[in-house]
Amino acid sequence: MAVEQELYTIRDYIRWAASRFSEARLFFGHGTDNAWDEATALVLQSLHLPWDCDKDTLSARLTLVERELIVERVGRRIDERLPLAYLTGQAYFCGLCFDVNEHxxxxxxxxxxxxxxxxxxxxxxxxxxxxxxxxxxxxxxxxxxxxxxxxxxxxxxxxxxxxxxxxxxxxxxxxxxxxxxxxxxxxxxxxxxxxxxxxxxxxxxxxxxxxxxxxxxxxxxxxxxxxxxxxxxxxxxxxxxxxxxxxxxxxxxxxxxxxxxxxxxxxxxxxxxxxxxxxxxxxxxxxxxxxxxxxx
The missing domain is CATH 3.40.50.150 (Vaccinia Virus protein VP39)
Structure with a gap:
């Protein structure tokens, strides 16, 4: 069964992504330094949610489109070793958000x-x-x-x-x-x-x-x-x-x-x-x- 048919909440996807990142032994150095923070950033940015969103929000169920997007980005982060910022198109510097791409x-x-x-x-x-x-x-x-x-x-x-x-x-x-x-x-x-x-x-x-x-x-x-x-x-x-x-x-x-x-x-x-x-x-x-x- 596909992941998006088994997991439903924001918390589910952060935990799942963190496990996959640790298993894949990714390198972290583009804004985070560990699998959990990387997974949190990927999931929340994909959902256009702030880093400090209310913890109760983590229990919210995601739409199928949202779940599929997160699964796709987690896969690309692992398979292509793309930095998170290139997947989400944004990065933070001095507390400010910037558009970024592969250029x-x-x-x-x-x-x-x-x-x-x-x-x-x-x-x-x-x-x-x-x-x-x-x-x-x-x-x-x-x-x-x-x-x-x-x-x-x-x-x-x-x-x-x-x-x-x-x-x-x-x-x-x-x-x-x-x-x-x-x-x-x-x-x-x-x-x-x-x-x-x-x-x-x-x-x-x-x-x-x-x-x-x-x-x-x-x-x-x-x-x-x-x-x-x-x-x-x-x-x-x-x-x-x-x-x-x-x-x-x-x-x-x-x-x-x-x-x-x-x-x-x-x-x-x-x-x-x-x-x-x-x-x-x-x-x-x-x-x-x-x-x-x-x-x-």
Whole structure:
């Protein structure tokens, strides 16, 4: 007998999905870290219900169409190793919901914690202009627009498909008056614009790590992950060009993940400030414009 003919309530499907995920030994790293939370997220998002819905709701019986949808998504999560966000078309970052698809990374950067803290103590005052470089879904830049309500924010990415997703999210959050998306390879498409704050989660995975990543990460766009043998092809360019695009007193924040030792080795003369995170994360550095002007 088919599963959808045996199970009926939300609670039934969360338990069933969690068991299937544990049995399949999935990798979790796109918003959850265990089978139960992954199953809960899949079921509730498929039903358009909030994470904190009333517990009594879990006893509600589902329609046949709803049951079939959940069974299909659980199957695809296991068989195709698709990240949950690609199945539901949405992901959360800084408490905000974003549209996502296979053309952008699933939002998960520890930079979210910096945004929520207003980038203190690195910014002397709230920025008037922000650039989210390698924006993907636009989540970092849009979250910055919420954090700094007077700031003009640019979202840039080399991928036209990613820019289309970012534009959709700008409209979703009704920020068209302050946020724009620009297709650009690094700074090439941004004309002579300069910024008080540049934030970037660029491709930084080295070739060895890229080839051995879990199957779920292999579903994400390679252009947003890999960056040469040591993972630093893009970051090298960024460090040499960023000073010219920062206003006086401007700040650069960049995530390089596990490539941070290679970065320090490549630029031994640079005093990177490596930021610490209360909720987990590593490999994010901060530099002031004055430090960047010394990089050759």
């Amino acid at each position: 952008v990374l699933v939002p998960r950067s520890p930079i979210a914690e910096l945004i929520e803290n207003g980038f203190e103590p690195w910014l002397a005052s709230p920025p008037n202009s922000v650039l989210d470089l390698c924006t993907g879904s636009g989540c970092i830049g849009i979250a910055c627009a919420y954090a700094f309500e007077w700031a003009e924010v640019d979202l840039s990415d080399i991928s036209a498909e990613a820019i289309a997703v970012a534009e959709k999210n700008i409209k979703r959050h009704q920020l068209e008056d302050r946020v724009r998306a620009v297709e650009s390879d690094l700074f090439e498409g941004l004309q002579d614009q300069s910024y008080d704050l540049i934030v970037s989660n660029p491709p930084y995975v080295n070739a060895e790590d890229l080839s051995t990543m879990p199957a779920e990460y292999q579903q994400e766009p390679e252009i947003a992950l890999g960056s040469g043998a040591d993972g630093l092809d893009f970051t090298r360019r960024l460090l040499k060009e960023a000073a010219a695009r920062l206003n006086d007193g401007g700040v650069l924040i960049v995530e390089v993940g596990n490539s941070w030792p290679a970065l320090e080795q490549a630029f031994p003369e640079v005093a990177f400030t490596w930021l610490e995170f209360e909720h987990g994360g590593h490999g994010v550095f901060m530099l002031f414009k004055e430090q960047l002007t010394q990089i050759k």
